[in-house]
Amino acid sequence: MRSIIFIAPPAGGKGTFSEIICKKYKMPHISIGEILREVTTRNEEMSKYINEQMNSGKLVKDEYIYELIKERISREDCDNGYILDGFPRSISQAEDYDRMLAELNKDLGCVILLDIPKEVAAKRIAGRLSCPKCGKVYNIYNDSMKPKKDNICDECNSTLVKREDDNEKSYELRYNTYIEKTQPLIDYYKNKNVLYTIDSTLSIDEVTSRIEKIIRGD
Ligand code: AMP
Numbered sequence: 406m407r408s409i410i411f412i413a414p415p416a417g418g419k420g421t422f423s424e425i426i427c428k429k430y431k432m433p434h435i436s437i438g439e440i441l442r443e444v445t446t447r448n449e450e451m452s453k454y455i456n457e458q459m460n461s462g463k464l465v466k467d468e469y470i471y472e473l474i475k476e477r478i479s480r481e482d483c484d485n486g487y488i489l490d491g492f493p494r495s496i497s498q499a500e501d502y503d504r505m506l507a508e509l510n511k512d513l514g515c516v517i518l519l520d521i522p523k524e525v526a527a528k529r530i531a532g533r534l535s536c537p538k539c540g541k542v543y544n545i546y547n548d549s550m551k552p553k554k555d556n557i558c559d560e561c562n563s564t565l566v567k568r569e570d571d572n573e574k575s576y577e578l579r580y581n582t583y584i585e586k587t588q589p590l591i592d593y594y595k596n597k598n599v600l601y602t603i604d605s606t607l608s609i610d611e612v613t614s615r616i617e618k619i620i621r622g623d
Contacts, residue, residue: 408515435478516590520603527576535566
């Protein structure tokens with residue numbers, strides 16, 4: 406199976422579609438945002454710094470991200486492909502990642518841009534809830550994304566939470582970071598001929614089916 410990198414503005418659907426595809430194709434879902442959130446709960450030197458960066462919508466230092474990603478994709482469950490959600494997020498990270506892949510003798514796979522206007526993504530933030538344990542993402546304003554029981558994760562029964570950075574002010578900062586740092590990746594991957602674009606405002610079923618077509622190489 407080809408690995409997949411999802412690129413999208415914040416709340417563009419990276420978490421949702423990573424989750425759907427990894428479940429269906431039994432591929433590991435690597436969400437760097439989730440990995441970082443877990444690090445902030447530990448009592449480590451970098452925890453406070455990471456928490457501050459995340460709450461201000463800024464990117465965490467490349468060297469931390471590099472080590473966390475390298476350690477994760479080196480595990481055995483990644484031998485047959487994986488889904489990267491939130492990495493790379495800048496040209497420097499994409500270049501680091503190319504070097505990492507060469508070192509580990511792995512393929513890049515394909516890159517999927519989930520395209521969505523800012524206003525639509527910003528509205529999703531208002532209803533978004535996530536599971537602190539398994540990372541599943543819900544949206545109370547979208548019938549197909551509501552939890553079965555109010556505020557409870559369908560998968561692991563944990564109480565759902567609103568992410569600390571899911572507010573209007575933080576969204577604006579995260580969006581600006583996306584435009585400045587992440588958007589240039591679109592041309593970077595276009596030039597490598599590995600970029601596919603999907604309209605992320607379509608229904609969940611439609612977006613899923615388009616992703617599956619890409620995975621199958623139709
Ligand atoms: P996400 O869960 O993907 O929305 O990421 C939440 C936050 O984690 C971002 O706003 C950044 O502060 C941080 N973050 C996630 N991915 C990266 C990355 N690749 N590089 C640096 N910081 C990141």
